[in-house]
Amino acid sequence: MGCAPSIHVSHSGVIYCRDSEESNSPHQTTTISQGTTTLHGLFVKTDAADSIPSVLAYQSRQPPPSAGPRRKERRESGGASARSRTPHCCSVEAETQTSSSSAKQASTAEVQVGPMRLTQYPIQVLLIFAKEDNQSNGFWWACDRAGYRCNVAWTLESALECFLDKHQEIIVIDHRNSKYFDAEDICRSIRATELSEHTVILAVVPRTSADQEETSILPLLDAGFDRQFMENSSVTACYNELVQIEHGEVRSQFKLRACNAVFTALDHCQEAVEITSEDHVIQYVNPAFERMMGYCKGELIGKELTELPKSDKNSADLLDNINTFIKKGKLYKSHREDKYTGDNSQSESGSYKCKNRRKDSVDVKSITSQSSDAPSLQTRRYSSMARIHSMTIEAPITKVINIINAAQENSPITVAEALDRVLEILRTTELYSPQLGTKDEDPHTSDLVGGLMNDGLRRLSGNEYVFSKNMNLSHTHLPVPNTINDVPPCITQLLDNEESWDFNIFELEAVTNKRPLVYLGLKVFARFGVSEFLNCSEATLRAWLQVIEANYHSSNSYHNSTHAADVLHATAFFLGKERVKGSLDHLDEVAALIAATIHDVDHPGRTNSFLCNAGSELAVLYNDTAVLESHHTALAFQLTTKDSKYNIFKNIDRNRYRTLRQAIIDMVLATEMTKHFEHVNKFVNSINKPMASEETSPHSEGSNTECTANIKNFPDNQTLIKRMMIKCADVANPCRPLELCIEWAGRISEEYFAQTDEEKRQGLPVVMPVFDRNTCSIPKSQISFIDYFITDMFDAWDAFAHLPVLMQHLANNYKHWKTLDDLKCKSLRLPSENNN
Numbered sequence: 001m002g003c004a005p006s007i008h009v010s011h012s013g014v015i016y017c018r019d020s021e022e023s024n025s026p027h028q029t030t031t032i033s034q035g036t037t038t039l040h041g042l043f044v045k046t047d048a049a050d051s052i053p054s055v056l057a058y059q060s061r062q063p064p065p066s067a068g069p070r071r072k073e074r075r076e077s078g079g080a081s082a083r084s085r086t087p088h089c090c091s092v093e094a095e096t097q098t099s100s101s102s103a104k105q106a107s108t109a110e111v112q113v114g115p116m117r118l119t120q121y122p123i124q125v126l127l128i129f130a131k132e133d134n135q136s137n138g139f140w141w142a143c144d145r146a147g148y149r150c151n152v153a154w155t156l157e158s159a160l161e162c163f164l165d166k167h168q169e170i171i172v173i174d175h176r177n178s179k180y181f182d183a184e185d186i187c188r189s190i191r192a193t194e195l196s197e198h199t200v201i202l203a204v205v206p207r208t209s210a211d212q213e214e215t216s217i218l219p220l221l222d223a224g225f226d227r228q229f230m231e232n233s234s235v236t237a238c239y240n241e242l243v244q245i246e247h248g249e250v251r252s253q254f255k256l257r258a259c260n261a262v263f264t265a266l267d268h269c270q271e272a273v274e275i276t277s278e279d280h281v282i283q284y285v286n287p288a289f290e291r292m293m294g295y296c297k298g299e300l301i302g303k304e305l306t307e308l309p310k311s312d313k314n315s316a317d318l319l320d321n322i323n324t325f326i327k328k329g330k331l332y333k334s335h336r337e338d339k340y341t342g343d344n345s346q347s348e349s350g351s352y353k354c355k356n357r358r359k360d361s362v363d364v365k366s367i368t369s370q371s372s373d374a375p376s377l378q379t380r381r382y383s384s385m386a387r388i389h390s391m392t393i394e395a396p397i398t399k400v401i402n403i404i405n406a407a408q409e410n411s412p413i414t415v416a417e418a419l420d421r422v423l424e425i426l427r428t429t430e431l432y433s434p435q436l437g438t439k440d441e442d443p444h445t446s447d448l449v450g451g452l453m454n455d456g457l458r459r460l461s462g463n464e465y466v467f468s469k470n471m472n473l474s475h476t477h478l479p480v481p482n483t484i485n486d487v488p489p490c491i492t493q494l495l496d497n498e499e500s501w502d503f504n505i506f507e508l509e510a511v512t513n514k515r516p517l518v519y520l521g522l523k524v525f526a527r528f529g530v531s532e533f534l535n536c537s538e539a540t541l542r543a544w545l546q547v548i549e550a551n552y553h554s555s556n557s558y559h560n561s562t563h564a565a566d567v568l569h570a571t572a573f574f575l576g577k578e579r580v581k582g583s584l585d586h587l588d589e590v591a592a593l594i595a596a597t598i599h600d601v602d603h604p605g606r607t608n609s610f611l612c613n614a615g616s617e618l619a620v621l622y623n624d625t626a627v628l629e630s631h632h633t634a635l636a637f638q639l640t641t642k643d644s645k646y647n648i649f650k651n652i653d654r655n656r657y658r659t660l661r662q663a664i665i666d667m668v669l670a671t672e673m674t675k676h677f678e679h680v681n682k683f684v685n686s687i688n689k690p691m692a693s694e695e696t697s698p699h700s701e702g703s704n705t706e707c708t709a710n711i712k713n714f715p716d717n718q719t720l721i722k723r724m725m726i727k728c729a730d731v732a733n734p735c736r737p738l739e740l741c742i743e744w745a746g747r748i749s750e751e752y753f754a755q756t757d758e759e760k761r762q763g764l765p766v767v768m769p770v771f772d773r774n775t776c777s778i779p780k781s782q783i784s785f786i787d788y789f790i791t792d793m794f795d796a797w798d799a800f801a802h803l804p805v806l807m808q809h810l811a812n813n814y815k816h817w818k819t820l821d822d823l824k825c826k827s828l829r830l831p832s833e834n835n836n
Contacts, residue, residue: 126152172202557605
């Protein structure tokens with residue numbers, strides 16, 4: 001019989017097991033520790049066991065005799081004397097010996113059942129025969145060869161007594177004739193004891209002749225037998241049969257006894273436990289689960305999780321349950337605070353009623369600490385914790401976590417586990433950033449996203465990046481601002497088309513000698529009444545536009561004033577859409593246009609990661625966080641307020657200025673890519689989804705006016721729209737007509753190539769290794785950028801602003817880049833297009 005593990009279950013529901021070796025006759029025993037009470041499972045004490053003598057007279061058998069007289073002598077002295085001495089248990093214990101008198105010790109074996117490691121002791125066999133014959137001797141010596149402990153009983157009474165004392169794993173019963181006893185009655189008597197559940201009973205049946213039909217085994221199975229053995233006195237045949245039983249049924253029954261021990265432990269566990277199949281069909285629930293969920297076991301077993309019946313404990317609305325548990329939690333915290341702030345006379349029983357079983361734990365420090373000042377330290381500790389839990393000022397995320405914690409109390413175990421995962425996600429800092437695959441899967445996407453979304457926390461000492469342009473520019477040599485009459489006709493003609501999405505900004509760049517921002521700015525600002533809102537003259541506005549444009553680096557291939565003018569054009573286009581216009585105030589429109597104008601002023605043509613790795617002055621100034629975006633806004637306001645000649649804010653009151661300034665800063669900071677997914681997801685959840693619900697509601701008329709009016713009532717929603725608008729305007733290149741899209745792709749790639757070249761020269765970490773001018777595939781990089789950043793964002797923006805032209809351009813451009821990539825072409829155009 002194998003040694004049973006003792007399963008201990010603590011109050012917290014933690015289950016651990018150890019092998020029990022306290023009994024000379026090992027049983028499958030389960031111990032559940034609950035306070036001072038110890039319960040033992042799977043151990044059955046019967047009245048018959050009490051009658052077994054403490055010492056049984058067993059006769060040793062010698063190895064198989066070589067001659068008849070020796071066999072006869074053993075039978076006379078062994079069998080007869082044994083029966084006369086022990087009439088109720090005529091048993092003979094075999095000393096497992098070799099052919100000589102030296103003993104052969106049977107060793108124990110270790111069996112692994114899941115995480116449990118069990119010790120299996122040598123198998124015990126009980127032979128029940130009416131008389132000694134060749135068949136009984138065959139099994140006897142087979143046990144000797146296998147190293148089993150063997151006992152022989154000649155009567156029903158002695159067989160029961162031996163079994164209740166030894167609990168043998170294998171019982172062999174002589175079923176060849178009924179002259180001396182009824183084998184089936186003996187089997188039924190043994191099966192009537194609870195200990196026989198894991199015992200294999202073998203029936204020895206007479207051999208049938210060749211012309212005789214073999215009898216059915218069903219009567220034997222009905223009587224409780226597990227197998228039948230055709231009469232065969234060969235020791236080898238008996239040995240083979242016993243070994244097969246050991247490695248088959250006995251070993252399986254041994255593992256089942258361990259499972260029963262675990263189930264007994266689970267039945268006494270205070271933690272709710274539910275076991276289901278792969279198809280989510282409930283197979284087991286423990287009493288704690290029944291108590292917590294209000295179900296009876298019969299209502300649950302065999303049902304799918306989705307078919308859980310309603311009970312008094314789960315029929316109430318979930319929100320009511322949540323509120324109830326929140327109130328109970330606050331009551332519990334109040335009790336805890338009273339307890340640890342001096343009211344020691346208060347009973348603790350009330351507070352522990354609301355204790356969360358799922359989160360129960362023991363403070364090891366408080367148990368092990370024996371120092372004299374421990375009570376005072378613990379008092380202060382619990383007092384502080386109680387004050388924290390009773391704070392009335394809670395962040396929204398804290399309220400969400402508290403509600404989820406409360407919901408777990410009354411949820412099925414599967415839901416509670418899912419909510420645990422939700423809490424784990426909510427407690428992370430990167431709530432909106434999706435996880436990329438490995439770099440080997442898509443190096444272009446990994447490098448591109450890594451370069452744009454990381455601030456570059458690897459700082460190399462001794463390598464400081466210095467701007468190629470002096471930060472303290474003198475503006476005394478700026479040209480005199482142009483008047484409206486000084487605009488050349490060719491520029492005027494181009495600007496006539498500036499309200500179209502297909503407006504060609506590069507043509508304006510060419511005719512203005514790379515100064516398109518002033519001219520486009522004057523036209524756009526006039527259309528939206530910016531001068532009137534700011535109460536400033538057109539001359540001041542022109543001077544301000546010139547100052548801002550002068551601080552863009554024309555040497556940058558991408559981040560120059562042409563890019564600023566392009567973003568300004570896109571912003572103005574979006575502001576002209578009906579739903580956008582209806583959602584924002586005039587102040588929001590002015591803030592958006594100014595933010596678009598200044599959003600990349602004094603951009604060095606390098607990414608934030610580059611500046612942080614290079615240890616630039618700006619990175620140090622802004623603590624490696626949104627370095628460039630912070631610099632753009634700070635410098636723009638410094639330049640604006642430096643001289644009243646171009647201070648466009650000088651004539652508005654302080655409150656309006658502060659509101660306008662905050663809106664501008666917020667929009668420029670939104671262009672920083674590390675917060676990209678946060679802004680997009682907030683827009684989808686706060687704008688797109690509620691609007692879609694209103695439009696599909698049967699009570700809604702689907703009016704845009706009603707939707708935009710609702711948005712105007714919530715300033716936070718207006719902020720989300722402004723952020724999304726400037727973000728889309730900032731990276732709208734893939735949504736431009738194909739020729740403009742190709743030009744912008746070439747320019748941004750050249751700027752990244754230049755950064756990679758400089759990183760290699762200075763020995764800095766290469767932020768985006770794929771942007772090596774010798775190996776880079778521009779089509780592949782564009783595909784990655786569109787897939788990862790553009791598609792979802794513009795889908796969300798289109799759902800709000802309705803932009804079919806942009807989405808058509810995006811689809812065409814994506815198809816262009818895919819065609820090039822499929823052809824393994826790394827250039828911007830197909831070879832046939834280049835030839836043209």
